[in-house]
Amino acid sequence: MSRTTDTDFTPGRLVTLTDRVSRVTAPNGGPMTGPGTNTYLVCGGPAGRDVAIVDAGPGHPAHLEALVSAIGGRRLAALLVTHTHIDHSPGTAPLAARFSAPRVGRVSAHPEFQDASFASDLVVLDGTRVAGDGWTLRAVPTPGHASNHVCWFLEEEGLVFTGDHVLGTTSPVILAPDGSMRDYLASLARLRAMELTELMPGHGPRLSQPARVLDDLVRHRMEREAQVVTALRAGPPATVGELVDTVYAVLPGSLKTWAAYSLEAHLIKLEEEGRVARDADRWSLREAADG
Numbered sequence: 053m054s055r056t057t058d059t060d061f062t063p064g065r066l067v068t069l070t071d072r073v074s075r076v077t078a079p080n081g082g083p084m085t086g087p088g089t090n091t092y093l094v095c096g097g098p099a100g101r102d103v104a105i106v107d108a109g110p111g112h113p114a115h116l117e118a119l120v121s122a123i124g125g126r127r128l129a130a131l132l133v134t135h136t137h138i139d140h141s142p143g144t145a146p147l148a149a150r151f152s153a154p155r156v157g158r159v160s161a162h163p164e165f166q167d168a169s170f171a172s173d174l175v176v177l178d179g180t181r182v183a184g185d186g187w188t189l190r191a192v193p194t195p196g197h198a199s200n201h202v203c204w205f206l207e208e209e210g211l212v213f214t215g216d217h218v219l220g221t222t223s224p225v226i227l228a229p230d231g232s233m234r235d236y237l238a239s240l241a242r243l244r245a246m247e248l249t250e251l252m253p254g255h256g257p258r259l260s261q262p263a264r265v266l267d268d269l270v271r272h273r274m275e276r277e278a279q280v281v282t283a284l285r286a287g288p289p290a291t292v293g294e295l296v297d298t299v300y301a302v303l304p305g306s307l308k309t310w311a312a313y314s315l316e317a318h319l320i321k322l323e324e325e326g327r328v329a330r331d332a333d334r335w336s337l338r339e340a341a342d343g
């Protein structure tokens with residue numbers, strides 16, 4: 053696949069991706085962050101005077117310095133965020149102070165995993181536009197991974213910055229109750245309905261076949277949901293932990309905590325659909341055996 057040509061995630065290195073888009077990866081690689089958080093710089097081509105940053109990343113000093121040098125003598129016109137988990141937005145406040153640039157994103161109503169330092173200078177609605185010299189970024193609200201998640205569509209190039217809604221190599225964890233599997237699937241459908249050239253994820257490589265990627269993600273979740281239903285049908289009422297052991301048997305223990313979030317998000321979706329019931333911490337199937 054074309055993604056194999058996009059392999060340079062050296063922390064601090066400025067990687068040119070398109071005429072308008074370049075990327076600096078933060079030095080925070082790990083099991084949940086892949087090679088690290090991608091910070092994107094958008095400008096209107098080589099002569100563009102204005103720069104926008106999408107997801108300034110963690111407030112790591114070396115990462116911030118790499119961004120300052122990447123901005124160079126240009127004007128930082130806006131600091132946009134896709135969401136406010138701690139690996140995405142803490143770099144926003146220090147850069148906003150240094151460059152007097154506006155912060156643009158949605159503040160989360162839910163405290164878990166959130167960057168409490170983030171505030172927005174603009175109310176972000178569906179379709180809110182932020183523009184500079186040669187670029188226009190449009191808000192596409194995409195709740196699911198987090199309730200305040202927004203993808204940013206670059207109108208001039210038809211590509212979208214997907215944050216943690218779509219990742220380069222894995223599928224995102226859905227962190228209920230802030231996250232919602234129903235919202236996530238609806239948000240995947242929302243992107244699927246757009247004419248897109250490319251996806252630029254918050255972690256990992258750019259993805260050049262948006263329709264295929266989005267279809268694969270939906271299929272993956274539907275397969276996972278079917279596994280949950282099968283596991284519930286096969287046994288007595290079960291806890292999330294017991295279901296994780298059945299459905300994600302091959303996962304190392306350290307990742308099972310995160311798998312539990314997504315599995316619980318599936319259960320909540322099925323509960324909303326009237327297909328499962330919960331009694332204290334035990335879940336059981338409500339539908340007929342022929343499903």
Ligand SMILES: [Zn+2]
Nearest residue numbers: 139140216254
């Ligand atoms: Zn992230």
